[in-house]
Amino acid sequence: MNKTTAHKPVPFEQSAGRYLADTQLRRNIGHAAQTIRAKRANAVNELSDWEDLREAGRLIKERVMNNLDSYLLQLEESVIKAGGHVHWATDGEDANRIITGLVKRKGVTEVVKVKSITTDEIKLNDALEKEGIHALETDLAELIVQLAGDEPSHILVPAIHKNRSEIRDLFKEKLNIEHLSDKPADLAEAARLYLRKNFLKATVGISGANFAVAETGTVVVVESEGNGRMCTTLPDTLITVMGIEKIIPKWQDFEVFMQLLPRSSTAERMNPYNNFWTGISDGDGPQEFHLILLDNGRTKVLADETGRQTLFCIRCSACLNVCPVYERTGGHAYHSVYPGPIGAILTPQLRGLQDQSAASLPYASSLCGACYEVCPVKINIPEVLVHLRGKVVEYKKEHGGIGHKTDTIHLGMKFMARTFQTRNRYERLQRLGKIGQKLFVKDGAISRLPGELAKWTSIRDVKPIPKQTFREWWRERK
Amino acid sequence: MVEGAKMSESKDVILGRIRGALKKEVSDKADDLLALPDILRSYEQQSSHSDEEKLHLFAERVSEYRAVTEIIAEEDTGERIRTICSESGVKSLVVPGGIDEKWVSTLDDGVRLLRDEPEPLTKEELNNSDAVLTGAFLGVAQTGTIILNAGTGQGRRVLTLLPDFHICVIRQEQIVGIIPQAIKKLDSTVIETGRPVTMISGPSATSDIELNRVEGVHGPRRLHVLVIKQKS
Numbered sequence: 208m209n210k211t212t213a214h215k216p217v218p219f220e221q222s223a224g225r226y227l228a229d230t231q232l233r234r235n236i237g238h239a240a241q242t243i244r245a246k247r248a249n250a251v252n253e254l255s256d257w258e259d260l261r262e263a264g265r266l267i268k269e270r271v272m273n274n275l276d277s278y279l280l281q282l283e284e285s286v287i288k289a290g291g292h293v294h295w296a297t298d299g300e301d302a303n304r305i306i307t308g309l310v311k312r313k314g315v316t317e318v319v320k321v322k323s324i325t326t327d328e329i330k331l332n333d334a335l336e337k338e339g340i341h342a343l344e345t346d347l348a349e350l351i352v353q354l355a356g357d358e359p360s361h362i363l364v365p366a367i368h369k370n371r372s373e374i375r376d377l378f379k380e381k382l383n384i385e386h387l388s389d390k391p392a393d394l395a396e397a398a399r400l401y402l403r404k405n406f407l408k409a410t411v412g413i414s415g416a417n418f419a420v421a422e423t424g425t426v427v428v429v430e431s432e433g434n435g436r437m438c439t440t441l442p443d444t445l446i447t448v449m450g451i452e453k454i455i456p457k458w459q460d461f462e463v464f465m466q467l468l469p470r471s472s473t474a475e476r477m478n479p480y481n482n483f484w485t486g487i488s489d490g491d492g493p494q495e496f497h498l499i500l501l502d503n504g505r506t507k508v509l510a511d512e513t514g515r516q517t518l519f520c521i522r523c524s525a526c527l528n529v530c531p532v533y534e535r536t537g538g539h540a541y542h543s544v545y546p547g548p549i550g551a552i553l554t555p556q557l558r559g560l561q562d563q564s565a566a567s568l569p570y571a572s573s574l575c576g577a578c579y580e581v582c583p584v585k586i587n588i589p590e591v592l593v594h595l596r597g598k599v600v601e602y603k604k605e606h607g608g609i610g611h612k613t614d615t616i617h618l619g620m621k622f623m624a625r626t627f628q629t630r631n632r633y634e635r636l637q638r639l640g641k642i643g644q645k646l647f648v649k650d651g652a653i654s655r656l657p658g659e660l661a662k663w664t665s666i667r668d669v670k671p672i673p674k675q676t677f678r679e680w681w682r683e684r685k
Numbered sequence: 686m687v688e689g690a691k692m693s694e695s696k697d698v699i700l701g702r703i704r705g706a707l708k709k710e711v712s713d714k715a716d717d718l719l720a721l722p723d724i725l726r727s728y729e730q731q732s733s734h735s736d737e738e739k740l741h742l743f744a745e746r747v748s749e750y751r752a753v754t755e756i757i758a759e760e761d762t763g764e765r766i767r768t769i770c771s772e773s774g775v776k777s778l779v780v781p782g783g784i785d786e787k788w789v790s791t792l793d794d795g796v797r798l799l800r801d802e803p804e805p806l807t808k809e810e811l812n813n814s815d816a817v818l819t820g821a822f823l824g825v826a827q828t829g830t831i832i833l834n835a836g837t838g839q840g841r842r843v844l845t846l847l848p849d850f851h852i853c854v855i856r857q858e859q860i861v862g863i864i865p866q867a868i869k870k871l872d873s874t875v876i877e878t879g880r881p882v883t884m885i886s887g888p889s890a891t892s893d894i895e896l897n898r899v900e901g902v903h904g905p906r907r908l909h910v911l912v913i914k915q916k917s
Contacts, residue, residue, distance in 0.1 A: 235895070238895070238896075239895070239896050242896050243896060256727075256728040259726075259727040259728035259729075260728045262725070262727070263724060263725065263727070263728055266724050267724055270721065270724065274717060274718060274721070275707070276704055276707070277717045277718050278718070279700070279703075280700075281718065289879050295695040295699050296695060297698050297699060301695055345903070346893070347891050347893040347894070347902060364892065364893055364896065365893075366893055366894075367895075367896070370895060371894055371895055374894060391894040391895065391897040392899045395891055395901070395902050396901075398902065399901070399902055399903060402903065403812070406903070407808050407809070407812060422876075423876055431889065431891055431892070431902075432889055432890070432891045432893075432902035432903050433846065433902055433903035433904025433905075434902070434903045436883070436903070437846065437903055440843050440846060441808065441843065441846075451699065451703075458868070458871070458872065458875050458876060459869075460724075461864075461868045462726075462730070462868045463726075463728065465864050465868065465884075466728075466864050469828075473892065475886070476746065476827065476828040476829065477825075477828040477830045478886065479750070479885065479886050479887055479888070479889050479890050479904070480884065480886075480904060481882075481883070481884035482842075482883055483875070483881060483882040483883070483884075484881045485875060485879040485880075485881070486879060488835065488879065488880055490805065490841065491835055491841040491842055491880075491881060492841070492843070492881060500699070502698075502699045502702065506699065506702035506706050509702075509703060509707065510705070510706035
């Protein structure tokens with residue numbers, strides 16, 4: 208599939224500018240974010256014990272991370288006892304090799320897939336394609352993205368950047384439909400007809416997992432359309448890929464997560480379908496089940512005591528919808544399958560700070576804290592963002608060489624640090640600044656500085672130094 | 686053999702990385718996990734609704750997903766099912782093993798019953814049928830959710846998936862107030878029998894196109910729920 212809109216990853220401040228210029232995209236995303244934000248608030252306000260649920264959710268996830276090795280071993284044992292097979296994959300390549308091997312052994316060239324960001328993360332579809340196996344995406348939005356050769360832009364609604372007429376044109380061309388309106392119901396019907404015949408003949412299904420219970424080996428896929436039911440029920444063989452952090456200890460823990468996830472994610476009391484299966488069941492559904500436990504950088508996140516909470520994430524996407532940055536740039540600007548605030552902390556930790564695009568993401572935030580407020584498992588995203596900014600600077604110090612030492616931002620920061628050290632220097636700079644800024648203040652703000660200083664104002668306004676500073680006023684008062 | 690060796694190698698690598706990350710010695714897992722104190726669960730675990738309130742809340746919340754809900758008397762069940770089938774032009778009706786025979790004893794002559802037991806129906810037969818009739822394991826009032834656990838009168842998961850119209854009969858006694866109560870009642874299904882569980886809240890739906898909710902993508906496009914009122 209040709210990736211017409213797949214762009215080379217660049218730092219966020221560069222890509223953001225490009226996407227901000229796309230007014231259609233901003234309209235689509237803005238509308239979506241506002242709609243779902245209001246809906247979520249209603250769904251959450253209905254529950255008087257929401258804060259208790261959040262706290263329990265956080266505690267459960269924290270416990271999982273602190274005992275991850277034990278829980279993984281318990282899960283493996285439970286799944287095997289229930290008739291399933293368990294595979295361990297250190298990285299994406301490892302996982303893709305295992306999955307491709309399993310599919311090839313079945314002798315098929317097409318598999319049906321339920322939407323799974325984890326498989327997007329490891330680029331499973333490309334790996335299968337290389338071996339002559341076509342992975343058919345069956346979630347409506349993922350199908351749209353796949354047919355367009357596009358990339359997902361939101362965790363919950365990956366094709367949110369496309370409007371109805373764009374989707375109509377795409378279906379007409381790719382599914383060979385002559386007459387099609389742009390009514391969402393007609394578009395969904397077109398997808399239903401196209402996919403139904405594929406579901407019926409599919410022998411291998413591939414899914415992700417929202418949760419897996421260590422105690423029982425039960426796996427759940429939470430969904431709306433019924434394609435998850437199709438893929439986890441109709442094929443003879445089911446292959447499920449899950450990040451190692453998706454474990455919950457007990458069946459009882461669904462008391463918490465089956466309330467937290469739907470209300471935070473689709474903003475409903477409950478999403479249409481939740482599919483729970485425990486290994487294999489005689490005569491009902493797939494008779495062969497493989498569970499792949501994927502690391503792919505997660506243990507690196509675990510090792511960072513501040514960053515560890517990132518692994519609590521249940522992929523609800525509430526933080527995307529409240530983020531003033533995401534709302535304006537959309538998901539593609541993040542150059543990651545995990546966009547928005549959670550992506551800004553997860554991507555750099557998974558990929559490492561040597562990746563310049565990933566290392567720019569902790570700065571894709573105003574630190575307003577809205578993401579922390581809505582997070583159903585209380586991930587302190589602003590705290591991790593600031594922590595990662597510190598690590599980015601440390602990394603540059605260590606690996607940046609001469610380029611970093613002569614970088615204006617670095618020099619500027621050093622200069623400011625010295626200035627803030629003594630009162631004299633600070634006040635002297637203020638006095639100089641008051642004179643120097645006269646040429647640049649416009650409508651009460653400095654939006655453009657000259658020369659090297661332009662780097663600072665290219666992405667933010669600076670507040671001018673006031674006619675009378677607080678210190679001057681204080682002295683006068685006495 | 687090579688595959689197996691690589692696999693256990695990956696397992697050891699991952700476990701080693703985790704223990705390194707947690708600065709932890711290799712330990713015996715059973716003792717480890719058993720020694721942990723209970724998680725503080727200060728959220729609601731029981732609902733305060735009366736039986737009457739639960740019944741009406743359930744009916745109202747199921748309807749809000751654009752499913753049809755009716756509260757009926759036990760003796761009217763067969764007749765209601767007959768009428769629903771005749772009004773919707775259902776010519777073939779799938780039923781799982783263990784279905785209450787009174788529910789299907791008064792169907793019109795033109796309606797063919799497709800029984801999944803003793804011989805299971807094929808995917809094609811299910812796909813070409815008009816509707817499916819099942820019971821349920823539980824209902825959840827707060828969220829308007831129906832829960833199936835592949836038990837008697839519910840059948841295999843695929844039965845309620847391929848037909849385009851799902852008629853579901855549930856008894857008032859099966860309705861619980863809130864999600865934690867339902868999870869508790871599912872304990873034995875999951876822990877003892879390992880049977881699959883499906884939670885259904887309204888007909889299948891998508892909001893993928895401009896966040897407009899559309900009912901009916903891959904699962905049944907119509908859901909009709911009959912709630913049998915408890916005899917007082």
